[in-house]
Amino acid sequence: MNEIEAWFASRGWSSLAFQREVWNEYLGGSSGLIHSATGTGKTLAAWCGPLIEFLDARPERSETGKKVRRSTAPPLRVLWITPLRALAADTLASLSAPIVELGIPWTIESRTGDTAPSQRARQGKRLPTALVTTPESVTLLLTRPDARDIFNDLKAIVVDEWHELMGTKRGVQVELALARFRTLAPDARTWGLSATIGNLDDAAHALLGTQGTARIVEGAKSKRIIVDSLIPPVVERFPWAGHLGTQMVPQVVAAIEEGQTSIVFTNTRSQTEIWYQAILAARPEWAGTIALHHGSLDRKRRDWVENGMRSGTLRCVVATASLDLGVDFSPVDRVLQIGSPKGVARILQRAGRSGHRPGELSRITCVPSNALELLEVAAVRDGFESGVIEGRLQVERPLDVLAQHVVTVALGGGFLADELLREVRTTRAYSELTDDEWHWVLRFVGTGGESLGAYPEYARLEIENGRYVLNNRELARRHRMSIGTIVSDAHIVVQFQGGRVLGSVEESFVARMKAGDRFFFAGTPLVFIRVRDMRAWVRRAPNTRGAIPRWMGSRMPLSGELAHLLRNRLGEAANGIYRGAELQSVEQLLKIQQKWSGIPHPDELLIERIKTRDGFHLFIYPFEGRLVHEGLAALFAYRLSKLTPISFVMSSNDWGFELLSPTEPPLDQALSVIQSDATDPFLLSPHHLAHDIPASLNAAEMAKRQFREIARVAGLVFPGFPRSGKTARQLQASSGLFFDVFEKYEPGNLLLAQAHREVLERQLERSRLGRTLERLSQSRVVLTEPKRFTPFSFPLLIDRTRNRVSSEKLADRIKRMQLALEKAAG
Amino acid sequence: MIASIAGEDLELCVERAVYWPRRRMLLIADPHFGKAASFRALGVYVPHGTTTSALERINTLIIQKQPEHLVFLGDFLHAREGRNVETFTDLASWRASHAAVTMQIVRGNHDKRTGDPPAYVGIDFVDGPIIEPPFVLMHHPIASEQGYVLAGHIHPCATLVGPAHQRVRLPCFAFGTQVGILPAFGEFTGCAEVAKASDTHIWVVADDHILRVDIPR
Incomplete structure (x- = not known):
């Protein structure tokens, strides 16, 4: 020592x-x-x-x-x-x-x-x-x-x-x-x-x-942290959602000029590309001293960026969560956060990227991408001043990961089933693993499915001296290639025709492109040529118009803690109290909201009902974070659709959700007590969730989407056959097809059960959903009918996700429809 | 649902098949038998039952329509790996139970790589096309000088949009001026958005209904 x-x-x-x-x-x-x-x-x-x-x-x-x-x-x-x-x-x-x-x-x-x-x-x-x-x-x-x-x-x-x-x-x-x-x-x-x-x-x-x-x-106590925000000079009546908030560029550029080296954090990879372009357009002379960094970039580019930050030669890096962690960039003295802070812990972590030496001060400046986000910044500050910090949710015994692990161990020298079960149960994630689940996983990876031995052609593991081993070299190769696909969708490498690799984008983005389409990647305007050999071939575009790839996987919701703080801040505003610079700057906007519709107190639930040419809109604001809202939207749509045949399209954000339907939803009926054994409004009831939630998830096909990841981890869908071509394609099926076939021919398949459980536990945060309904059913419903879209509803109107629920007969539903004339696979 | 194509009445069936009453002929495209089995053979787990269920759907059609002929428009088998005794035995006994119906397969791209089913299955196969005036029965939907082409291969589907951002994607029949495409019969198959030309007529399969949809102008 x-x-x-x-x-x-x-x-x-x-x-x-x-x-x-x-x-x-x-x-x-x-x-x-x-x-x-x-x-x-x-x-x-x-x-x-x-x-x-x-x-x-x-x-x-x-x-x-x-x-x-x-x-x-x-x-x-x-x-x-x-x-x-x-x-x-x-x-x-x-x-x-x-x-x-x-x-x-x-x-x-x-x-x-x-x-x-x-x-x-x-x-x-x-x-x-x-x-x-x-x-x-x-x-x-x-x-x-x-x-x-x-x-x-x-x-x-x-x-x-x-x-x-x-x-x-x-x-x-x-x-x-x-x-x-x-x-x-x-x-x-x-x-x-x-x-x-x-x-x-x-x-x-x-x-x-x-x-x-x-x-x-x-370890050492946390450093002193300052959280402040760039307040736009004119807070417009409506939040700027849809304009991506680049109006703030002049102020952001000024903030970057104050410091020596800055990191500009955004919440999504697409936002990094957008902001990089915007900053460069505002300060063309910074070319070469600003860079962007996200997880999809090629290694060499990331290295270049990281070295530039360490040596202090870069003035500014626009980044996502890829720079959240540990790397020590001592010269960084300014951190900016574009868009919603999402959580207290996250802001503390990002703030810690500056002043990366014991004793130094850390400062993070939040840049709202819509005016209402200023409220979230104020709520974050309330949070860390009162010592609130989020915990991490845990994953309960995901059988897809276990199936992958069992194959891993079979390759790495083999195993005795009882020994491996004992070992697996020492982990927290699988401490509650049942014998049935274990045997099911063994059959799934080894001999397949419900009825052991029924599928002679499907036998992967062999038994040698009592140990399960995997000897098939092709399966071994495929398994090794599947490891590491846990978190991401299938990716395609982006490469210049005859040259440099730029990084990778999700296949789903490339699938929508046709030759000649333009997009931005790694800060470079590109023209798409074609896909060949699992690569997207591109050339440089002459000018800077183009689409920004949309990446999945970064849809982080507002944390429950922050949501609670936010509701308290809104409650103050409802009483006319506007504390602090952020709140004062949005006072006019909130007053319009109050005048046209209302601002809910913490014990109220605001619902706005608006009819337009598009259809009947219901905007509902529980202020619980996007994941909970997705679950609530599906649940409410399902419950409304039980009262009358109706079809809904739903969208959600961190503040609330919208249900849009071509016919009028039976809201008044749903808000009354209609079941003889119930005491609370039908729509908001925290009862019968054990039945209603799975039914609504099925109706909204959410489990089917969650199954995509499970199918990949469990090895059903194999993203990258290196020798592609026709033979390989014959062995590919989408996870959606697997889901349908499993549902129909093996409804007891535990991976299906897992898909449901994951939607509930992780995606929808079931416990939060239940608690939210407890709260909402006790809340006073404030139903308003504004003449036009309010400051709260506007962002929802623009930001539409794709969940749908319908209780109408398909044939009745499509009689009102016509063929979509967009390009194929849109 | 009756569609009038090339002067003939064709019945479009919700089971995703076409019945031609005048010739008492049933047409089925892209059943992809043995697809699930080929996945299993390669170590990817898929449950059993897709083949049996597809054969039951054909049984329903045969009982309803009482056809004399059944023509498969290609991709009868999915992949070489899916060739196994169990699938062929099922197919053979199913074939034997409809001894009165003549059956033919026009080979598709998958069949050419996979090989024909063994003789004991009892279904004839040809490279095609089969000429049945006014129709030409083949796998690839390519216009022919010999008549109006009925084909498969594409696995067509169409997306419909409605008010309030409603949207749904369904398998469909697509009849153009020279070529008509049938939806894939197999369940464990994907589908591709069909090209929409103003002279194409589209019928979608909506659960237990066939509905004609118009191309908006």
């Missing part, structure tokens, strides 16, 4: 109390979780324990600066798991420093989807002493035939940014891998690094499994 302390001193630092605590816990054999704000020394707290352990046991050292040979370096001792491959390079650099300077004879390398084939081949022969890697690459290691041997010397597993992983299927993938390591390397200790979140005990539990006890070490 003295050597490490000396190394700290050589850098002019001294170790912190919490770092020493972690080292001692580690050396004493404990596992645990470290939480603290970013930039406060978590990395070295976790990293130095294994170094001290090695130095104490092996005092002789190599000369500093001498190259360590792979063949003589110790075998794999430390596995460092990071959620983003963008982080791997940076982490590798900071972990290498003490090794090199202390002359520790270790090799340290990264392995991610970006790793070059030659490096992979070397690692295939012998792994480095310390490996920095992603969850997907860890799972790939577990598929190696020698997986039971390569972890013999493993001493430590560090999971960085654990709060980002937990509550996702990738997090569950990590939980399963950690359970595997507990079996394969019982001496290894697991340490997680996390930002401070609302449910740290759950986080530790998920990380370390249900067996052991977890140390939770609190």
Whole structure:
């Protein structure tokens, strides 16, 4: 330990109390979780324990600066798991420093989807002493035939940014891998690094499994944070939704000029492209000193951007969540957030990107993309001033991830069913896994479906010496390629004709393009040529008109905590109280809302009813976040459609939702108590949810959409057959087809059940949905009939999602319709 | 639903088939038998039942219409991997139960790669086209000088839009001036948006109704 302390001193630092605590816990054999704000020394707290352990046991050292040979370096001792491959390079650099300077004879390398084939081949022969890697690459290691041997010397597993992983299927993938390591390397200790979140005990539990006890070490207290906002000079009557808020560009540019290096965060990848273009158009002379960064960009471009930020040569980077995490960009002194802050924890995290040194001040400036978002900024500030911070939802036993894991283990040396079940049940995610579910998964991956043995042509796993193994090389190859598709839709590489790779976009975006179409990607205007060999070939466009790709997966809702704070702020406004600069700037707008319709108090539910040429609009404002609203919209549409045959189109945002129908919905009837056994209004009742919610989800085909991801993870839909062409295409079917066939021919299929459960638990946050209905059924309904669209309804009108519910006969419904004359596959 | 095509009355059936009463002929396109089995053979799990259910739908049609002839307009089998004894046995016994009906397959693109069903299944196959004036029965919907073409291959469907942003996508029959395309009979198949020319007439299959939809001008 003295050597490490000396190394700290050589850098002019001294170790912190919490770092020493972690080292001692580690050396004493404990596992645990470290939480603290970013930039406060978590990395070295976790990293130095294994170094001290090695130095104490092996005092002789190599000369500093001498190259360590792979063949003589110790075998794999430390596995460092990071959620983003963008982080791997940076982490590798900071972990290498003490090794090199202390002359520790270790090799340290990264392995991610970006790793070059030659490096992979070397690692295939012998792994480095310390490996920095992603969850997907860890799972790939577990598929190696020698997986039971390569972890013999493993001493430590560090999971960085654990709060980002937990509550996702990738997090569950990590939980399963950690359970595997507990079996394969019982001496290894697991340490997680996390930002401070609302449910740290759950986080530790998920990380370390249900067996052991977890140390939770609190790091440095969070830094001083300032949250302010750019207030538009003129707050227009209507929110600017639909104009993407680039009216704020002059003020944003001025803010960037104040600082040395800025990060401009947006909520979606498309917004990064839009803002990059807008800033460049306002300051053409900044070309070359501003950049954009998101997860779809090619590795080389991301590296260039990250290096530019570290060295301070870039003035500004427009980014998504890809820069939320850990990378240390010390020169960054200004952070801007475009659009809704969405949650308190998220704003704290993004603010922490500036002043990335202990003791420095962090500042984040929110830029509203519509006027009402200023209210959300005020609510965020209320939140962190009163210490409110969100927890992370957990994922309950997703069988698709388990099915994938079972195949992984079958490849990595095989398993005994009972042993693997015991191991899997040590994870938090599967601690409640039933025997039936386990056997179902085994049949699904091995012999298939409900009736064991009925499908002789479908037998993937074989039994050798009592162990389940997978010997089919084609299936093994396909499985390895499917790992890592957990989070994203099928992607297509975007490449210049005869040249550089720009990155990748979702297949669904490319599918809508035809030759000659223009779009922006990686800040470059492009012309689409064609798709061939799983690549979208493009050339540079002469000017800058074009579409922006829309990416899925970044539809983060307002957190429940923030929603609550927002309702309180609105309640104040309803009483004429406008506290703070943000509220004062939207006072006029809210007064129009109040005059034309109303502003709800926290114990009221506002419903606006408007008839236009388009049809009958109902705007309903529970202020609970978009996911809950999607569920409520489906539920309300379903309940209304039970009273009369009617068809609805629904749209939702964080504030409320709209139900639009061609015929008048029976709202007044639905708002009365119509069931003899009920005491609350039919529409808002928190009762009969066990029946009504699944029925409404089916009606809105939400489970079918959720099934897309499940089908991919479970290996039903395989996105990238490398040798494409006609044979491959014969083996492709959309997840929608699978869903239909399963529904009809095997309704008991547990992946279908999972699709329903996931929509309920994750997508719709069922517990929040139930609590919301409890609240709404006790609320006073304020029904208004404004003459025109109000400030609250306008954003919903523009932002239309595609959920539909109908109780009409299909034939009756389409008698009012005509053929769509848009281009194919639109 | 009766459609008058090339001077003949054709019955469009909700089971996604065409019946030609004058020749007592039933036409079925793209059943893709054995598709589910070929997925299973490659290690992708799909439940059983799609073949049996498709054959039952044909049984219903045969009982209702009492045809003398049944012609499959191609893609009878889906893929080589789906060729298995179980599927062929099912097909053979089904075939035997309709001994009075002549059956023919016009080979489609899938059939050419997959190979014909074995002889014991008892269905004749030809490369096509089959000339049945005024019609030419073939797989690919390409105009022919020999008559009006009835074909499959495309798996056509149409999107309908209505007031208040209503939208629905349905399998359809699409009859142009020289070529008519049938919807895919197989359930476990995708579909493609049909080209809409002003001289094409479209009928959609809406659950248990066939409805004519007009192309807006």
